[in-house]
Amino acid sequence: MSDLVEVNMVEAICRGLGQLLEGDQESLLLGEDIGANGGVFRATAGLRGRFGEERVVDTPLGEAGFVGAAIGMCLVGLHPIVEIQFDAFVYPAFEQLISQAARFRWRTRGAYGLPLVVRIPYGGGTRAPELHSDSPETLFSHMPGLRVVVPSDPLSAGEMLVAAAELGDPVIFLEPKRMYRRGRQAVPQTFQPADLDRAVIRRPGTDLTVIAYGAMIEVADAAAQQLEQDGVSARILDLRSIYPLDRGAILAAAEETGRVMVVHEAARHCGLGAEVAALLQEEVADRLLAPTLRVTGMDMPFPLSQNEDDALPSVGRVLAAAHSMLDY
Amino acid sequence: MSDLVEVNMVEAICRGLGQLLEGDQESLLLGEDIGANGGVFRATAGLRGRFGEERVVDTPLGEAGFVGAAIGMCLVGLHPIVEIQFDAFVYPAFEQLISQAARFRWRTRGAYGLPLVVRIPYGGGTRAPELHSDSPETLFSHMPGLRVVVPSDPLSAGEMLVAAAELGDPVIFLEPKRMYRRGRQAVPQTFQPADLDRAVIRRPGTDLTVIAYGAMIEVADAAAQQLEQDGVSARILDLRSIYPLDRGAILAAAEETGRVMVVHEAARHCGLGAEVAALLQEEVADRLLAPTLRVTGMDMPFPLSQNEDDALPSVGRVLAAAHSMLDY
Amino acid sequence: MLQYRAVGTEPNHVGTPVTPGRGPGPGAPGADLLEGARTVLGLPDSETTSRLRAWPRQAALDLFLAMARLRAFDERAVILQRQGRIGTYPTFYGEEAVQAASVLALRAEDWLFPTYRQTAVVTLRGCPPLVPLLMWRGHPGGWHDVMRYRVAPVCVPVATNLPHAVGAAWGARLRGQDLVALGYGGDGATSAGDFHEACNLAAVVGAPVIFLINNNQWAISTPISRQTKVPRIAEKAAAYGIPAIRVDAFDVFACFEAVQEAADRARSGQGPTLVEAIGYRLGPHGTADEPSLYRDLESDRLWDPMEPLRRTHLALEAAGVATSAELDQVREQAAAELSDIGQAIESTPAVAVEEIAATVHLETPWGLTPDRLFEPSWPGGGGPG
């Protein structure tokens, strides 16, 4: 097992970035405070030293400017990986992502894609100040043209990052920052690219399925353990890709377990839970033993830290939804 | 009937704006080219002449700047109504709307709201260039704190505009520009404020409900007429408010007609159709005679004009969905 | 009511004929901005003549041909719009000099980042004019081959293209490629945040980029006085530590020299330059625009002497670089290149939306495949009609 190393998620990401910089001379990192400082979460710690300031580039402030510049870099053959410092600070770059990056391949009639990865530490649960806990995945998956992915543990973070960088189209890579230091996992020295199209069954189960991603996998897992004690076998499907969805895995979950719920931190209204519920209606309504339920963030700004636990989907709420479906 | 006047939608909006400027000395209009030019759609035609350049204000370019300024104006007691020139040009102001305007009441513990209306001509069907046909309603309704409304005809445009200006919280007022000159309607000289919380049944029906809003009402209506000839009675529910939804009207439609479809131009993935389908699952799954179907825009950039009719929900697609539900 | 010129007549006559000349007529609005701007055609006659004689003749004629092509494109596009063969169209009548110069002063490997107002510059890189015309028709064939021409897709949101130009230039330098990038913008664009972030970033990293700001003194109906307190846009460059050049936008020779100088600076590692081309929007914002609502067409016409085709024609003729007949012939040649374009547009086959859907992602996701594009396969007896 000497080729395995125990890392937490942020270390896995840092290793993944190092691997990309090492293996691909055209890759480079851009962002605020990612150089000497190593990023506010230390996701780029040590990389400036190894790769120099032309490959691990501290940008001035202005997310529109440096995300836009990353788009331009792609045109001359570079493979930029951009770090947005915190979730809510991607909004100034929203137009560059939605109206520009997302449309480049389409604007070249399919000929050229932008090999661009935008890393965004996101989500709540870290007791951070206002606007440091947003979940913007729906925005980027509703507006067409971008891939949106979310890892849930160190291994998937490394493997999905490497895959995102190789994809050839822009990827919004959402990192559940609450999971950054939530425990270590043995990962290989070199990450193999994940199949970004595939959701992964994190826990087998036959009575119901909890569809989740990112930090919510942990919540789903805790709930599934409790359900197991009650004799309920809950499957956990880690979506990983928010757009496109792994339709096959979602439909299979519905067909095989008959009950599906979706758990996410983002607001409920028009969130991913809605999409899954609608998809199941359209495709396998007759296979459902219970309505598809959603356990989500609230339709309000993410609360300041004293109340964030109230707003984050909890094990209790997942259990309540599970029982609601089971009793249906 | 001398107190009625026949107007198209853009005239109704212009009259509504005039009424607001007339009746509320603290109101003013901000936007690009809204003054002497009267707006690129002429929604402010003549208002500069009547109210002067301090109340119908041409701003420099920079949507973040003037939307941000409108927020500041609210603090000193003004009631700004901002025009965004075209849908996709609201994205530079996204952060100002999502992270600032949407959170002001919450940041004052409920004490103070921003009496701000942001008018956005939106949607396809006008043979316009790229990025002049976007449907951004989902973005503003998913991110919490804003009201999002869409009128569908001259009367609702005038009445809802007046209501939005009186609401006391920021309203994203989406104007289906395809309907701007789509026919005239008799409207009162003075608009009474609409109840923004209420969806409106545009056509009674018992066999199924088509939920739509904005320009899609027209499509739904054409389909309903055809269905009627086949002996199918289709209700049309004009949502008007995208956030919050008129839950009562939606659930009633499901309970009373058993079949519900949702039609919108915005992309399908996590669009409003998904929300309605999910809501019906959660609340009245057992009352549904067929799965909730969605007839929506495609998960791709809105096509250039030659192909826009392919991408816009059509009567044919609404009929197909209706038959799919009826045959279920 | 005054009208803008009829297509095919120039300069922008309405009643009184005006003579192309050294400068705009006395009292022309915003003419003071031209003070201090570099010019060749605005010099005293004898100096212009000697400057033009010093130009390599072919280079001068190439510039004229490029302008003629742009003009022919623009005039044809306006006609096509009136015929309903293309949609709303933002004419660039009067911008031919600065546009032609910007392309010819750069090398084929340099990158251009156009806006909606420079949709024909790609034709000066060899792209058939049919392509940008299809863009205005709303046909996907309107997307040119970005990599082949090194011209980015036309950017509709104001100033959003400028950070791209910075990134391309900066990235090329990081990769050791000897190329520069040029981003176009208008006076209005300089008010947008993206202009600011682009300029600042370019300066900090020393990107070999040129910001070519076409100060035509209007942003749709908004005059520059309402756009900025600093109508001499070049002065804004100092805020970023970027050098600036002010140049007469109606002077193809001066514009050429300005862009070349900026490119030389970029190539020699001296970083970005802002080139402010000072002009005046001679026509409407676009075919849907009605300038009489917001500006005085009578005084606008004082700018007519600057109309760049005729102005250049007369100067080249006066300098003996070419005869009037030769220059007319260039114009005719340029127009002739478009003779069948209406037909070509009409006969370009439509593209199925299914085909377009397959161009969004490298691997087309399931929701965009032909079988699911209109709707997922529905239950019951329905399905796409």
Next chain:
Amino acid sequence: MLQYRAVGTEPNHVGTPVTPGRGPGPGAPGADLLEGARTVLGLPDSETTSRLRAWPRQAALDLFLAMARLRAFDERAVILQRQGRIGTYPTFYGEEAVQAASVLALRAEDWLFPTYRQTAVVTLRGCPPLVPLLMWRGHPGGWHDVMRYRVAPVCVPVATNLPHAVGAAWGARLRGQDLVALGYGGDGATSAGDFHEACNLAAVVGAPVIFLINNNQWAISTPISRQTKVPRIAEKAAAYGIPAIRVDAFDVFACFEAVQEAADRARSGQGPTLVEAIGYRLGPHGTADEPSLYRDLESDRLWDPMEPLRRTHLALEAAGVATSAELDQVREQAAAELSDIGQAIESTPAVAVEEIAATVHLETPWGLTPDRLFEPSWPGGGGPG
């Protein structure tokens, strides 16, 4: 490894004691930016003394008290953070002079638009310090009464507050209200598009707004050299046609005069002013920051003589405005005001999320009412646990 000062010791001593003085120690990084900045405390001793003697004594002492309150708040906040009673906290150690001056130079009816770094200025308008501390605890009681204090909610995204300040100022003028607005920003903020759009708009409409840019030469780990080619931020104002004042950020008297002058301009209809307060970030970016990763703590310490509390203390003492004991007493008074604050924080009752949900909209939508906040009423036997 070098550490920043322990809380409660000042200036930022580590080893060698430094003497508060006229300027930073020789070779202090970025000290050249102070050249030409307005100063009172940086003048030769005798001039400083005569300037201070000319100040109304009470006004000078009020400024000192305001600074002392800010310092007491900041020190306490750092302690509370270490105790785990509040969350991550962006200390403003060293910014007390410019912050105190900015509030006291304005009137109670003028509007302030703070960022995360000016969370305590509202206390100088009478708001109990408990309120901003609750903000850093993540308690909704941290939102102060915006209308009462005329201080906007703390703005976390960089530069996003500046257009608000413009709108408030402009709007007040339109309504005939005699007030000005002041928006705070950092050197980093000047790189953001919102800064640009705010400045441009303010200039065009002549808004009575003050942009107070605290140039502390760092944006987290990014030095000003990597932020802009124009480290003299005041020079950027010319791009908007806005006059600028450069002032020593560690000099409460000079800052007061600068803000007052800007406010006078604004009130008399002369529009916006950019005030660049030139300083240096004496501490870390915040409690989660580790500056030793990116800057040289040894040379940073050359700025210690500028530490504003001690610097002001010595100058007031030297000028005979107050005795050292009197000034120490002011400091003690300020600290005493916070004596029970830890307790007050702890005993502030939690707010139920249901109550927070009712503060989002004027009329709470059905999805946010207590019965539906966690989930819609579910079918089956479930429901919220």
